[in-house]
Amino acid sequence: MANEIGILVPLKYDWMEKTVELLQDGLAPLEIKPKLREYLSFEMESPTNIRKTCTELMDTWVLVQEDIRPIRDYALSIYAKENCTHALLHWCLLLLRYPVFSDMAGMIGKVLLFQDSFTAGWINKRIKEQWGDRNTFKKSIGVILRTMCELGALESIDTGVYSAKQRNIQSNIDLQMLMKTLLNPRMNAYYEVQDLSRVPQMFPFSYDIDYEWINAQTNFGFSSIGGKVILEETAKYGE
Numbered sequence: 001m002a003n004e005i006g007i008l009v010p011l012k013y014d015w016m017e018k019t020v021e022l023l024q025d026g027l028a029p030l031e032i033k034p035k036l037r038e039y040l041s042f043e044m045e046s047p048t049n050i051r052k053t054c055t056e057l058m059d060t061w062v063l064v065q066e067d068i069r070p071i072r073d074y075a076l077s078i079y080a081k082e083n084c085t086h087a088l089l090h091w092c093l094l095l096l097r098y099p100v101f102s103d104m105a106g107m108i109g110k111v112l113l114f115q116d117s118f119t120a121g122w123i124n125k126r127i128k129e130q131w132g133d134r135n136t137f138k139k140s141i142g143v144i145l146r147t148m149c150e151l152g153a154l155e156s157i158d159t160g161v162y163s164a165k166q167r168n169i170q171s172n173i174d175l176q177m178l179m180k181t182l183l184n185p186r187m188n189a190y191y192e193v194q195d196l197s198r199v200p201q202m203f204p205f206s207y208d209i210d211y212e213w214i215n216a217q218t219n220f221g222f223s224s225i226g227g228k229v230i231l232e233e234t235a236k237y238g239e
Helices: 013-024 029-041 047-062 069-078 086-097 099-111 120-131 135-150 172-182 193-198 211-215
Strands: 117-119 154-158 161-164 220-225 228-233
Touching: 013 029, 013 047, 013 069, 013 086, 029 047, 047 086, 069 086, 069 172, 086 099, 086 172, 099 120, 099 135, 117 120, 120 135, 135 154, 172 228
Parallel strands: none
Antiparallel strands: 117 161, 154 161, 220 228
16 A cells, blocks of 8 residues: 555655666666665755655656566656656656556646646545545645645645646657656556547646657557557557
8 A cells, every 4th residue: 555655755856856867877776775865864854754755766766667667768768868858757757656646647637627726625535535535645645736846737826726837848759758658557558649638647748649740650559449549559669
């Protein structure tokens, strides 16, 4: 259950950037962990919070599960490129690693299709309906909302009231990252093309996926399920 909840301490954008920086330096996990703890100690006093935060950062970027590793590796391969949106990389890996984060993003994305804001009370109620009434989940909801704010996905416009902050992504490497994430079985392995540009979990990003873009790629293809044309990843990018 702890692995499902995962985020019990808010994560900051700069902390995630530091984690990737250490990975890019070629350090092994056992070398990264003490360096992260030292880095976090300049901003946090509680040893418990330092330990929890370090664990979350390591689980998101370093000690990734096998089915997420190809996406993490792709993210590392594009991280230093000028047209790479780092916030998208962090967002995608959080979606894949933590089911509660993904569920919250999906709920928020859906409601923002019809209104401009939502309340913490509303998302608390929805998560309670789906995950049960546990104190740990209640704490995690506020932590995830703060993490989303730290990543620039949400902003607090009043006490307990949030609205989305969207950023436009257009580069091919960003769109590849987004698509690889969406087509991972942890998300939804199959999408109809018309649904790709409005996936609720990707609410912080404005983008356009159409037949022209798909046909220009070498690693995506079409198939048919139940009479519907759906998209699937057929090879690694660049093959």
